[in-house]
Amino acid sequence: MKRLFEFIGFEPGRFHARWISGSEAQKVVETARKVTEEVRALGPNKKMRDDRC
Amino acid sequence: MLKEKIKSTVTELLENKRIDFVIGYGAGSDAGTVRPAFVKSVEEVEQLIWSPFAVNNLAKFVMDHLYENIKIGVIVKGCDSRSVIRLVQDKVFPRENFYVIGVPCKGILDKNKVAKDFDLSGDLVDFTEQGDEVILKTSKGEFKLRKEDYLLDKCYRCETPTPVVYDVLLGEEVAPFRTDDYEDVKAIENLSVEEKSRYWDKQFEKCIRCYACRNVCSACNCRDCVFDMAEPNWVGKAANLSENTAFHLIRAWHVAGRCVDCGECSRVCPMGIPVNTLNRKMIKDMKELFAVETPGKNPEQGPVLGTFRTDDPEEFM
Ligand code: SF4
Numbered sequence: 001m002k003r004l005f006e007f008i009g010f011e012p013g014r015f016h017a018r019w020i021s022g023s024e025a026q027k028v029v030e031t032a033r034k035v036t037e038e039v040r041a042l043g044p045n046k047k048m049r050d051d052r053c
Numbered sequence: 054m055l056k057e058k059i060k061s062t063v064t065e066l067l068e069n070k071r072i073d074f075v076i077g078y079g080a081g082s083d084a085g086t087v088r089p090a091f092v093k094s095v096e097e098v099e100q101l102i103w104s105p106f107a108v109n110n111l112a113k114f115v116m117d118h119l120y121e122n123i124k125i126g127v128i129v130k131g132c133d134s135r136s137v138i139r140l141v142q143d144k145v146f147p148r149e150n151f152y153v154i155g156v157p158c159k160g161i162l163d164k165n166k167v168a169k170d171f172d173l174s175g176d177l178v179d180f181t182e183q184g185d186e187v188i189l190k191t192s193k194g195e196f197k198l199r200k201e202d203y204l205l206d207k208c209y210r211c212e213t214p215t216p217v218v219y220d221v222l223l224g225e226e227v228a229p230f231r232t233d234d235y236e237d238v239k240a241i242e243n244l245s246v247e248e249k250s251r252y253w254d255k256q257f258e259k260c261i262r263c264y265a266c267r268n269v270c271s272a273c274n275c276r277d278c279v280f281d282m283a284e285p286n287w288v289g290k291a292a293n294l295s296e297n298t299a300f301h302l303i304r305a306w307h308v309a310g311r312c313v314d315c316g317e318c319s320r321v322c323p324m325g326i327p328v329n330t331l332n333r334k335m336i337k338d339m340k341e342l343f344a345v346e347t348p349g350k351n352p353e354q355g356p357v358l359g360t361f362r363t364d365d366p367e368e369f370m
């Protein structure tokens with residue numbers, strides 16, 4: 001999924017996929033932090049924005 | 054000649070009531086075109102032809118006869134035969150209802166490439182092949198061309214020139230003599246993020262959502278397609294860049310691991326969108342990640358994404 005997103009021109013880091021079990025609280029936090037940081041660095045998404053609500 | 058072999062084989066099958074009808078090729082509107090021909094009786098066998106332009110993948114047409122107690126003969130080239138496996142593996146059409154008439158294939162001509170250099174507006178009267186040369190005898194004249202210069206793109210990377218499944222094979226087996234290097238996919242992978250985005254935006258923008266790519270596809274064999282549903286409205290029906298991008302991404306994922314790389318989706322697109330390149334990207338990735346073969350090539354290999362192995366790579370863990 002990530003590879004196809006990047007193939008059509010989404011920035012690497014725009015999309016994340018992680019497998020996290022319900023008992024891995026620490027991993028949830030770490031992942032959320034990482035995703036937020038990376039996406040913030042990329043700025044607002046410009047793709048697929050018209051007319052989708 | 055192949056045409057005569059096809060006719061005699063089909064005549065015999067129909068006479069002995071081994072099949073109910075056959076899906077083959079008939080003459081199209083000009084020398085570079087064929088049309089699917091549905092032959093139900095011995096009298097209609099005359100319609101059947103073979104042509105160096107026999108591009109259509111005919112396997113999907115059996116889907117008009119789901120749940121019927123019927124036996125359908127289908128003429129398939131190497132690449133089309135992978136679709137037969139697809140339809141059988143997806144339990145859409147049972148193997149015993151197929152009578153597969155296999156044609157070993159050394160490549161099909163791309164009529165768009167040929168039409169640039171020759172006048173194909175007449176009817177194809179006959180053709181002969183000598184080694185690498187084809188002589189097309191049309192009502193507008195005789196043309197001699199080097200096959201290698203005018204093949205369909207997919208034929209330059211064909212892995213299965215001989216059908217992988219058949220009940221009868223019309224001709225000598227052709228050993229695989231090419232490999233697929235995915236140059237088309239790599240060329241796009243090597244672009245920058247912005248270039249990729251611009252390239253695909255330009256393609257997706259053109260899409261008129263006619264769904265010809267889906268209709269022709271043997272992996273698109275769901276009884277109810279998400280793109281038709283209004284309730285729930287999984288995908289917007291508007292033809293704009295965002296919705297079209299969503300459509301193409303969803304379709305690529307829906308056929309991932311099942312697309313047999315027959316190239317029909319790109320061929321039928323009226324807007325010239327290289328639909329199949331998305332699927333080829335997925336196939337290339339799956340080959341790299343899971344060491345699998347092109348779907349439909351190996352009947353023993355199930356749908357890639359429907360298979361679990363403990364040693365699968367886990368990039369997302
Ligand atoms: S891809 Fe292979 S089997 Fe299909 S038309 Fe081309 S050469 Fe023939």
Ligand code: SF4
Nearest residue numbers: 260261263264266322
């Ligand atoms: S065939 Fe082309 S225009 Fe039609 S829906 Fe598919 S990609 Fe869009």
Ligand code: SF4
Nearest residue numbers: 270312313315316318
């Ligand atoms: S997605 Fe395209 S190439 Fe793949 S099976 Fe369907 S029509 Fe053929």
